[in-house]
Amino acid sequence: MSDCVIEVNALKKSFGGRPALNGLDLRVPAGSIFGFLGRNGAGKTTTIKTLMGMIRADSGAVRLFGADAGEPAPNIAARQRIGFVTEDKDLYPYMTVEQIVRFTRPFFPQWRDDLERRYLKMFDLPLKRKVSDLSKGTRSKLMLLLAICHGAELLILDEPTDGLDPAAIEDVLRELVAIAASQGTTIFFSSHQLPEVEQIAESICIIDKGRAIVSGVLDDLKQYYQRFQIVLEHELPTSMRWVDGVEHVRQEGRTISILASRNADAVEGQIASLPGATVERYPVGLKEIFLEHVRSDENALV
């Protein structure tokens, strides 16, 4: 049996002939905190909606907890074990906080009253206030409470900290890490806030134009990815063929910037063989990896 909670293989989905997912592959290990990154329109929400059974893929496979989740019945069974926070954080606006908690509780037999009390207090949620009167940040907290309290084995969170103030973001991130550590809950979350992802995610996937372009354990990626800054005395040979692992080469005058995703030593060796080249090697953060892969660059050579 697979130890992945989410497995997505060659997933394709088009809307009106425009591809939203274009052969997406994704594996989320059980118990991990997994960051799902991409630009607006990259296919993140479409992926999440497919996982939640809201839309049906054109082709490919979706497995949740090892079972095919592309069909309604197994998807419903999987949703029993999933806590979900939507992108818009919209809940029934006419219900009070107390009513929506009371409404949600019976759907989940594993509902944790202790967690409910804890998060009501921690998030300072006003029980008698209507959802329509709550700020987006407070609705985010309420949705997190509803997602967490039913003892979910998998949390799917679409921009979970959207609308929260910095202090609340820290609280939420700390709680997510604590939940993953103490209960073994898998957390799959999409975010545009790269520092947050870098702070808590163990693994990441960067999606662009409906395909996964970078995927792996974040620490490994940060170890493998290296940037080389080269200053050349002479022109770069036009027939230059870079070794395997070079992702992007950008040239501005005599200065060349190279991003390598692996084989950093081999890349450095190749650079060192260039006559009169001075090289500096830098570690690369998630933000740089993300931007290098999703941003088009007119100075790029590779």
Place this chain on the structure above:
Amino acid sequence: MLWYKAWLETRWRALFLLTIILFVVAQIHSHSKTANATVTLLHGLEFIWIVNAMSLAGSGIRTDSPFRVLKGIQGSMYFTLSLPMSRLRLLATRAAFGLFEIAAVIIIGCCIAGLAAPELRAQVTLADAIGYAVATFLSCSAVFGISTMFATFLDQQWQIFASMFAIFGGSWIVSQITGSHFDLLPAMSTASPLETHVMPWAAVSASVGICVTCLLAAWQIEKVRQY
């Protein structure tokens, strides 16, 4: 708890329709000295029963705005769809509760009419009144089914237009084609037990058939609908 959600979303609508019925009953009371109270009742209430059924059909499995358009109605549908239950259960609960509310409004409306207008009690037997309520409810089920089906793929404003067109426009078109007056819901008007003193079984069976067909169609649409 889906019943609770449906109740919170539709209770003001049901109450508003009951208020209108009260107003119509008051009109019956004031006009009954010069006109046939039962005929006035029929003509006064038929349209309201149709609006009642259409209104309580709501938005299918989507979230309904309970009183006024509120921010977040559309987005909260995703929360509903994330809950561990089938779309069939969502639709069936919504439909069952809607039909229950229609029945409740009709029964309460008829009771209010009987209590508030003594002239009606003098002209209508209890059996005819019960027959009228049953025939009205079953006729309304057709309207409810049509409106529920449109709700599965149309926004609320277009759902109402489409339902109106299907019920009134459809009858008019059939009348034009056949050259004779066609009434989609005769059990509430010309064939009502208040007029004929017999239950219009053929008419109400047709209405129930339309309701079942439309609800099955709604279910098939929901199965493939993408959100």
